[in-house]
Amino acid sequence: MLTAYAQNGQLKRARELFDEMPERTIVSWNAMITAYTRSKGGIFEGFRLFVKMPERNEVSCAAMITGFVNSGRFDEAEKLYNETPLELRDPSCSNVLINGYLKMGRLDEATQIFDRMTKKDVVSWSSMVDGCCKNDRVDEAREFFDAIRERNEVTWSSMINGYMKLGRFRDGLGLFSEMRREDAVRIEPILVTTIFEACGRFDRYTEGCQVHGLVSHLGFEFDVFLGNSLITMYSRFRCMDVARSVFDMMLEKDIVSWNSLISGYIQNKDLEEAYGLFEKAPEKDVVSWTTMITGYSEEGLTEKCIGLFTMMPEKDAIAWTALISGFVINGQYEEAICSFFQMLQTAVRPNPLTLSSALSASAGLATLNQGTQIHAQVIKRNMESDLSIQNTLVSFYSKCGNVDDAYRIFNSIMAPNIVSFNSMISGFAQNGFGKEALKLFEKSQSRGYEPTEITFLGVLSACTHVGLVEEGRNYFRLMKSLYKIEPGPDHCACMVDLLGRSGLLDDAVTFINSMPFVPDSGVWGALLAASRTRFRVDLAMLAAENISKLEPNNAAPYVVLSDMYSFAGKKKEEERVRTAKKLQGIKKSPGCSWITVKNKVNTFLSGDQSHASFKGIKCVLCLILDEMKELHWLDHDWLPP
DNA sequence: CTAGGGTTAG
Numbered sequence: 001m002l003t004a005y006a007q008n009g010q011l012k013r014a015r016e017l018f019d020e021m022p023e024r025t026i027v028s029w030n031a032m033i034t035a036y037t038r039s040k041g042g043i044f045e046g047f048r049l050f051v052k053m054p055e056r057n058e059v060s061c062a063a064m065i066t067g068f069v070n071s072g073r074f075d076e077a078e079k080l081y082n083e084t085p086l087e088l089r090d091p092s093c094s095n096v097l098i099n100g101y102l103k104m105g106r107l108d109e110a111t112q113i114f115d116r117m118t119k120k121d122v123v124s125w126s127s128m129v130d131g132c133c134k135n136d137r138v139d140e141a142r143e144f145f146d147a148i149r150e151r152n153e154v155t156w157s158s159m160i161n162g163y164m165k166l167g168r169f170r171d172g173l174g175l176f177s178e179m180r181r182e183d184a185v186r187i188e189p190i191l192v193t194t195i196f197e198a199c200g201r202f203d204r205y206t207e208g209c210q211v212h213g214l215v216s217h218l219g220f221e222f223d224v225f226l227g228n229s230l231i232t233m234y235s236r237f238r239c240m241d242v243a244r245s246v247f248d249m250m251l252e253k254d255i256v257s258w259n260s261l262i263s264g265y266i267q268n269k270d271l272e273e274a275y276g277l278f279e280k281a282p283e284k285d286v287v288s289w290t291t292m293i294t295g296y297s298e299e300g301l302t303e304k305c306i307g308l309f310t311m312m313p314e315k316d317a318i319a320w321t322a323l324i325s326g327f328v329i330n331g332q333y334e335e336a337i338c339s340f341f342q343m344l345q346t347a348v349r350p351n352p353l354t355l356s357s358a359l360s361a362s363a364g365l366a367t368l369n370q371g372t373q374i375h376a377q378v379i380k381r382n383m384e385s386d387l388s389i390q391n392t393l394v395s396f397y398s399k400c401g402n403v404d405d406a407y408r409i410f411n412s413i414m415a416p417n418i419v420s421f422n423s424m425i426s427g428f429a430q431n432g433f434g435k436e437a438l439k440l441f442e443k444s445q446s447r448g449y450e451p452t453e454i455t456f457l458g459v460l461s462a463c464t465h466v467g468l469v470e471e472g473r474n475y476f477r478l479m480k481s482l483y484k485i486e487p488g489p490d491h492c493a494c495m496v497d498l499l500g501r502s503g504l505l506d507d508a509v510t511f512i513n514s515m516p517f518v519p520d521s522g523v524w525g526a527l528l529a530a531s532r533t534r535f536r537v538d539l540a541m542l543a544a545e546n547i548s549k550l551e552p553n554n555a556a557p558y559v560v561l562s563d564m565y566s567f568a569g570k571k572k573e574e575e576r577v578r579t580a581k582k583l584q585g586i587k588k589s590p591g592c593s594w595i596t597v598k599n600k601v602n603t604f605l606s607g608d609q610s611h612a613s614f615k616g617i618k619c620v621l622c623l624i625l626d627e628m629k630e631l632h633w634l635d636h637d638w639l640p641p
Numbered sequence: 642c643t644a645g646g647g648t649t650a651g
Contacts, residue, residue, distance in 0.1 A: 003642075030642035062643035092644040099645065123645045130646060154646045161647065190647045197649075228649040259650035290651040318651055 002028065006035030011042070029053040030060050037067025058090035065093050069100035074109075081113075091121040098124065102131030122148070126155040133162030142171075151182075157191045164198035169207055172198070176211075189220045193229035200236035208233050222251045228260050235264025240273075259287050266295035286312070290319045297326025302335070317351045325357040328364070336361035337370065350377070352386040359389070363396040368596060371396045391419045398427025418449045425458035434466030451483055453491070460494035464501055472498045493522040500530025503632070505539055521550045532560050533634065540564055555581070555588035 005014035018024070018032050029049060036046030050056070050064045061084045068077035074097075081089075081097055094117050101110035114120070114128055125148040132141035145151075145159045156179045163172030176195065179185060192215050199208030212230060220226060227250040234243035247253070247261050258281040265274035278284070278292050289312040296304040309315070309323050320343045327336035340358040343350060350358075355378050362371030375393060383389055390413050397406035410416070410424045421444040428437035441459050444451070456479050463472030476495055479485050487495075492515055499508040508527055512519050524543045531540035544557030558581035565574035591606040604611065611617065628634045 027642055032642090034642055057642090059643050064643090066643060090643080095644040097644095121644095125645095127645050152645095156646090158646050188647075193649065194647060225647095225649060230649090232649060254649095256650050261650090263650055285650090287651045292651095294651065316651095322651070 002031040002035065006031070006038070011035055011039050026053070026055055026057050026060065030057075030063055033060060033067070034063050037063065037070070043067050043071050043073070056088065058088050058093065061088055062090060062092040062096055066096045069096055074100065074104075086118075091117065091119060091124055095121075095123050095127055099127050099131070102127065102134065105135055107131065107135055107137070122150050122152055122155065125150075126152070126158055129155060129162070130158035133158060133165070138162045138166060138168070151185070153185050153188055153191075156182075156185060157188070157194075160191065161194050164194055167198065167202040169198070169202070169204055173207060173211075187215075187218060189215075189223040189226045193225050196226075196229040196233040200233035203236070205237050208237065222249075224250070224252050224254055224257065228254075228256050231257065231260040231264060235260070235267055238268055240264060240268055240270065255281075255283055255285055255288070258282075259285075259291060262288065263291050266291060266298075269299070271295055271299060286314055286316050286319055290322045293319070293322045293326065297322065297329065300330055302326055302330050302332060315346070315348060317348050317354060320348060321351065321354040321357060324354060324361070328357050328360045331364065333361040333364040337365070337367075340374075344377075350381070352383050352389050355381070355383060356386075356388050356392045359392040359396045363392070363399040366400050368400040368402065369599070371400065385414070387413070387415070387417065387420070391417075391423050394420065394423040394427055398423070398430055401431060403427060403431045403433060418444065418452055418455065421449055422452065422454045422458055425455065425462065429458050429462035429465055432465050434462040434464075434468060437462035438468075438471065451485070453485055453488060456483075456485065456487075457490055457494060460491060460498060464494060464498040467502050469498060469502045469504065489517070489520045489522055492519065493526045496523050496526040497530070500526055501533070501633075503534060505530055505534055505536055509539065509542075519546070521547050521554065524550070525556065528556065528560055532564065535564065535567075537564055537568065552584065553586060555586050558584075558586060559588055 002014045002018055005011070005017065014032070014035055018028065021028060033046045033049050036042035036049065046067050047064065050060060053060065061080070065077045065080055068074070068080065077097060077100065081093055084093060094113055097113050098110045101107070101113070110128070110131060114124060117124060125144060128144045129141045129148075132138065132144065141159060141162050145155065148155060156175065160172050160175050160179070163169075163175065172195070180187060192211065195211050196208060198204070199211070215226070227246055230246045231243045234240070234246065243261060243264050247257060250257060258277065262274045262277050262281075265271070265277065274295055275292065278288060281288060289308060293305045293308050296302070296308070305323060305326050309319070312319060320339070324336045324339050324343070327333070327339065337358065340350075340354070340361070343354070355374060358374045359371055359378075362368075362374060375396075378384055378386075378389055378393075390409060393409045394406045397403070397409065406424065406427045410420060410427075413420050421440065425437045425440050425444075428434070428440060437458060441451075441455065441462075444455070456475065459475050460472055463469070463475065472495065476487065476491065479487055479491070492511075495511055496508045499505070499511060505527075508530060512523060512527065515523070524546045528540060528543035528547065531537075531543055540560055544561050547554055547557045558577055562574050562577040562581070565571075565577065590608075592603065594601050594603040596602075602611065625634065
């Protein structure tokens with residue numbers, strides 16, 4: 001009764017009953033100690049009872065030490081442990097302490113207790129095995145494992161899981177087959193699920209199928225957990241037929257089975273099959289809905305996302321985040337921000353990913369004020385030390401032109417990863433600090449960070465923005481030869497941009513012709529922009545034709561060509577381009593830009609002279625253009641209107 | 642009444 005009351009949140013009733021008891025045994029006292037130490041702030045009342053009780057046994061000590069360990073009071077736990085008479089010092093007391101230390105990563109203290117134990121049991125040994133694995137000391141774990149005389153299911157699975165988490169299949173599966181030869185230990189389905197998980201994650205098809213074949217003989221192939229993990233594994237292998245047949249053969253399915261299969265189809269881009277299952281599912285939960293929303297947003301179908309989200313009965317933080325980040329990846333930043341502020345008005349609390357997505361949206365819009373508000377939310381919610389948020393903040397402040405703030409945040413990151421470096425390198429590059437960007441790249445290399453494709457986009461654009469042509473060419477070569485990263489379309493577009501902006505247009509064309517794949521519109525776009533700046537009608541035509549082939553509705557080729565013909569006085573050609581544009585039915589919305597100065601948004605449309613300070617702005621612009629001419633960044637007087 | 646591992650889907 002005491003325990004029943006305590007476990008149902010009625011500690012007071014338990015205490016009343018305890019006080020009324022005509023006589024109490026050690027077990028009654030122990031039950032109360034456990035009840036108090038497990039309830040918030042009850043540790044000292046628990047200890048008071050422990051001191052007061054007339055007689056104690058080993059369970060009393062273990063319970064009390066557990067209480068101290070679980071409330072982080074290791075000093076008190078250790079003191080009590082040392083004061084416990086040896087004949088009462090059950091292995092459980094030591095095991096509690098050992099596991100407490102292991103969970104905190106305090107391996108030395110755990111080992112000390114372990115070494116001092118006079119009678120170690122299988123729990124003590126298994127705890128050391130697991131604790132070493134969890135603290136990235138798998139090989140030490142193996143030493144403990146080999147030293148144990150008596151091994152049970154926990155010992156084996158701790159060791160096997162340690163290997164599987166690291167993808168050490170030879171060691172893990174080797175032990176697994178050794179375990180099968182032991183008569184005294186059972187193979188538990190749940191251990192096999194972790195093997196399937198690892199096979200899926202490390203893309204080990206052969207091993208996954210082998211283990212699957214093996215367990216189907218053991219009689220628990222119809223276990224729900226096991227079936228679910230098989231569905232997930234085969235989905236990762238892109239074997240949806242097998243995943244489906246596992247699903248169909250399962251005698252008992254739960255909502256996770258349905259969700260796993262839906263998610264599998266979505267990962268393999270079969271939205272129709274996914275939606276069919278979603279509709280057919282006997283029950284749906286927040287995960288089912290969110291899975292579908294994520295699937296649609298990855299395919300750019302944000303309308304469908306909104307529809308599903310609206311119909312969804314209960315929305316949690318992850319669901320909101322799926323909606324918001326879906327908008328962000330599709331460039332719908334206003335919608336993302338709007339949803340974020342809607343979310344704040346509900347009781348659902350944003351998680352780090354939500355705030356990071358909202359910050360990305362602000363970065364996309366370059367709305368400094370709004371993003372700063374979200375930064376304030378980050379601080380308010382104590383998420384400043386979240387790495388993904390810090391990285392997004394670096395990007396955000398950079399995009400808003402606030403390199404100093406970006407750099408300040410970058411430097412405050414305790415454990416930066418390559419993404420942090422990528423964000424800062426790109427941030428420097430975007431703001432014209434090419435030298436700083438390249439220096440930071442070299443720093444990341446000397447510190448042993450592995451560069452990614454994104455790293456080189458930053459590096460190449462840094463070279464572009466300061467005209468470092470040779471360095472850019474060099475990095476482009478190194479990328480492949482030294483870092484083993486294949487240049488993609490974006491890297492090539494960067495190179496064309498680099499050569500084009502430096503006036504080396506013929507080199508740019510040579511580069512395009514030497515590309516190992518068909519140039520995309522980004523590559524041609526870079527050439528078109530350079531041709532416009534340098535007034536190379538021939539290359540502008542080449543680029544324009546190719547863009548039109550790839551993106552028939554893109555207005556840029558028509559606009560640039562007609563402007564250039566117009567300047568050159570070639571009225572006929574200009575007219576021809578304009579007519580072609582009309583025939584295609586292409587409408588170009590006027591270019592628009594804006595900047596917030598002292599809380600006021602200043603908007604500029606192309607050709608628009610209505611700004612209050614138009615004269616002054618134009619004057620400064622002319623000064624800048626003169627300087628550009630002096631530096632030979634422009635070859636002639638022609639400028640796009 | 643106390644102590645160890647494993648839990649699939651967003």
